[in-house]
Amino acid sequence: MTLRLYNTLSGQVDPVTPSDGKELRMYACGPTVYDYGHIGNFRTFLQVDVLRRFLHLEGMKIRHVMNITDVDDKIIRNAAAAGVPIGEYTPLYEKAFLDDLDSLRIERPEILAKATDHIPEMVQLVERMSEAGAAYKTGSAEGEGASGGSWYFRLAAFPEYGKLSKKDLEGITDGARVDVDEYEKDSARDFALWKATKPGETSWETAIGTGRPGWHLECSAMAMKYLGESFDLHAGGEDLMFPHHENEIAQSESVTHKPLARHWMHVRFLLVDGRKMSKSEGNFYTLRDLLLKGYKASAIRLALISVPYRHQLNFTFDGLNEATQAISRLRTFVDRLKKAELSSGTTPAMQEAAEKAERLYFGALENDLNTAEARAPIFDLVRAVNSALDAGTILTGDRERVLAVLDKFDAVFAVIADHDAEPTRAALTWAEEQGILDKAAPELLAQQGLSDEQVDALIAERNLARKQRNFKRSDEIRDELAAKGIVIEDAKDGVRWKRK
């Protein structure tokens, strides 16, 4: 009954447990808010969401910290290009990021920590590293009252460097592909902790000089502030393993001499159409791009979580369509089951089917979050129950049991309960504000323009036509609605419709 998760540090699948026996303390690297998030970003955040949702489902308490990097080179560059200070530039993208999390039903971490709110903690950490002989300052302005000068981490002071990514430092020659002595580093591989700034650049005046933090510093400082010097789990995209996480370890452990995190989880990158996603390849998609193309947030979520986190996911529009259909099947099923008229009682067959599905579902997720395997028993159950509904061999107690299993599925997958209207509407509103409404799918716009009342009116007209056996007119109406993304189902107990 415990999640076992691959641990990059140990190289094996280890149980995930809170070291204090009460609350799991985890840190997951968040975004740099300089642009809108793309599906690659969200695959990682989504898989971390699957992790935390499953831990919750298994009854674990979590304290999850995520950083928001709101100062770095790209932000400074983009803000300068836009002609605004970074403090005016980043809030826009920070809000966009949080809105996108909501769209994808990614639960908010307990603590969101912004880099610029934690400069004192970072400065303090540099001071501790300096005392430990792991950090040094360079630059011509060195000396009393010096404001310039950058701080670097002295790799030579941390022999364990490379233990996470299993890199052999011996094999990496100094200066091989590193900027050569840009700031007079002792060793070319030493990394920046604190960057000296030129006059006019964004900077903070601190005890260690005037400048701005290096990227790796914030995560060490904030993780330790909120989670302690040693915590349970640290997660992020595979690219962060080296150098980012390796550097976090070096910064923290060189002063604490304790493992920063016991367990390290890394989410694999995705491909798009079989290639690495990049703007130059033309296969680069933000969440908003996809919503405007008419894909539902739930379908995007399912497509991005259905391949286990340690496997490369090949993202395609076929895959998105598949996810759309799969969700439709699940929602149609739940709807049907809830509305079915059943007699009271339970049947052994249904109870057993539900029990089996639940057992296999939990087993698959406990085994390194195998989301692909976890889906299978749920669909098996859906088929079995649909069959029973057809045959009339299911009772009210069975329904309760089956719905309870589906709830546990949705507690992690979060795709059955329909929250799709709002993200789509928000994306359209945003597109309008940006003046890019022409990028939206025509069907989407048509559907938005059709109110429930209008649909009901057309369906009433169609019902009348059908009663008069005027099938030509009734089919016309059905086609008309279909063109606007409305699907009609003539069931025994009446007509149902839904927005596609």
Added chain:
RNA sequence: GCACCGGUGGCGAAGUGGCUAACGCGCUGGUCUGCAAAACCAGUAUUCGCGGGUUCAAUUCCCGCCCGGUGCUCCA
């Protein structure tokens, strides 16, 4: 170049040293329907990149090759 991951039906994707190789999507036929849709049933991989080896037995282990991807540099 060095290192790592993967190649399973039309597509996506699990899985295991030996029962009929999950599940989803798609497609074909049937039931139901005015026709559809939904749902159910049946069919859809004599076979798991190629070659060799280990084994009573390999898709699953080992070796080689081919192909795809990734890391070694900012990147989720």
